[in-house]
Amino acid sequence: MGVQETKIYPINTGWLEGDLGTYIFWKGPAGKKYWNPVYSYYIDTGEHKILVDTGLPDEARATKYHHKCQKRGCLQVHEHLEKKLGVHPDEIDAIVFTHLHWDHVQNIKEFKNARYIAPKGEIDVAHNPLPLYYRTYECGIPGIEPAYTGCVFEAVEEESEVLPGITMFHTPGHSVGHMAVTVATSMGDIVIAGDAIFVERNLEPNPSEMWRHWVPARFVNSWQGWQSVEEIDKRADYVLPCHDEIANARSDVYPYEGMPIRNRRQPIPGYKFYFGDMPAGMADKAAPAMTRQEAEAHIAGLKDPKDMAEY
Numbered sequence: 363m364g365v366q367e368t369k370i371y372p373i374n375t376g377w378l379e380g381d382l383g384t385y386i387f388w389k390g391p392a393g394k395k396y397w398n399p400v401y402s403y404y405i406d407t408g409e410h411k412i413l414v415d416t417g418l419p420d421e422a423r424a425t426k427y428h429h430k431c432q433k434r435g436c437l438q439v440h441e442h443l444e445k446k447l448g449v450h451p452d453e454i455d456a457i458v459f460t461h462l463h464w465d466h467v468q469n470i471k472e473f474k475n476a477r478y479i480a481p482k483g484e485i486d487v488a489h490n491p492l493p494l495y496y497r498t499y500e501c502g503i504p505g506i507e508p509a510y511t512g513c514v515f516e517a518v519e520e521e522s523e524v525l526p527g528i529t530m531f532h533t534p535g536h537s538v539g540h541m542a543v544t545v546a547t548s549m550g551d552i553v554i555a556g557d558a559i560f561v562e563r564n565l566e567p568n569p570s571e572m573w574r575h576w577v578p579a580r581f582v583n584s585w586q587g588w589q590s591v592e593e594i595d596k597r598a599d600y601v602l603p604c605h606d607e608i609a610n611a612r613s614d615v616y617p618y619e620g621m622p623i624r625n626r627r628q629p630i631p632g633y634k635f636y637f638g639d640m641p642a643g644m645a646d647k648a649a650p651a652m653t654r655q656e657a658e659a660h661i662a663g664l665k666d667p668k669d670m671a672e673y
């Protein structure tokens with residue numbers, strides 16, 4: 363039991379329309395729309411059955427109060443678990459939340475035996491959001507009640523291993539208390555990034571601005587948000603962002619044979635890291651710098667966000 367057996371199963375709970383410029387990429391092509399999936403994750407460690415986030419509600423509720431939503435045949439998280447993975451909701455021991463935004467917390471009361479584990483900073487703001495974020499937390503607007511009303515959360519204040527092999531670490535910026543989740547697996551550390559990045563492309567450069575990372579545009583704090591992107595780059599051998607179709611759909615289960623392993627914190631000539639070095643004890647995990655030639659080929663091969671627009 364443990365690291366060798368640990369498997370992660372991405373669950374797509376539906377699709378939201380997002381703007382490539384005001385949401386997915388800072389200085390991205392504003393006005394261009396992109397359909398992004400909303401994933402939650404089932405993790406089986408052999409010892410524990412865990413969810414990370416619980417995703418979207420039904421299409422009508424999502425579209426009425428939030429963004430344009432399509433389910434396209436996607437099930438609610440508890441239905442997907444039972445019908446597609448053969449796991450009864452009562453078997454889930456714990457739900458770990460990256461943050462408590464509306465598209466990450468639905469249906470949590472379906473899991474009667476689960477502990478609810480969430481960042482302390484998120485629990486605090488979710489119950490008393492800044493008015494700007496009433497809708498984001500579904501708290502403070504008439505006619506709708508947050509999915510977590512009446513639920514008791516276990517608050518996580520410091521980076522910690524909350525279950526064996528499952529570590530939460532601070533990645534604020536998208537929201538006040540956001541934490542990403544590292545899952546130790548037989549092929550290295552898989553980081554479930556929540557919304558600290560939206561797509562893997564956020565970790566690669568923006569060549570027109572000379573940014574080492576093309577960071578997302580949806581931040582409550584851009585300084586912290588940038589630092590969190592660097593933090594994920596330092597720690598992840600593979601990244602599962604909650605809104606990335608490509609990263610989540612390469613396989614039904616992670617890790618898998620042939621999974622592309624990232625280069626952690628790889629220097630690219632001409633592009634600067636802004637925040638500190640690798641965390642203590644991890645210096646040897648950083649990839650060697652690209653040569654100028656490698657960098658040119660790498661940058662030329664990157665997708666431009668405007669080519670991600672769907673209409």
Ligand SMILES: [Zn+2]
Nearest residue numbers: 463465557604
């Ligand atoms: Zn989200």
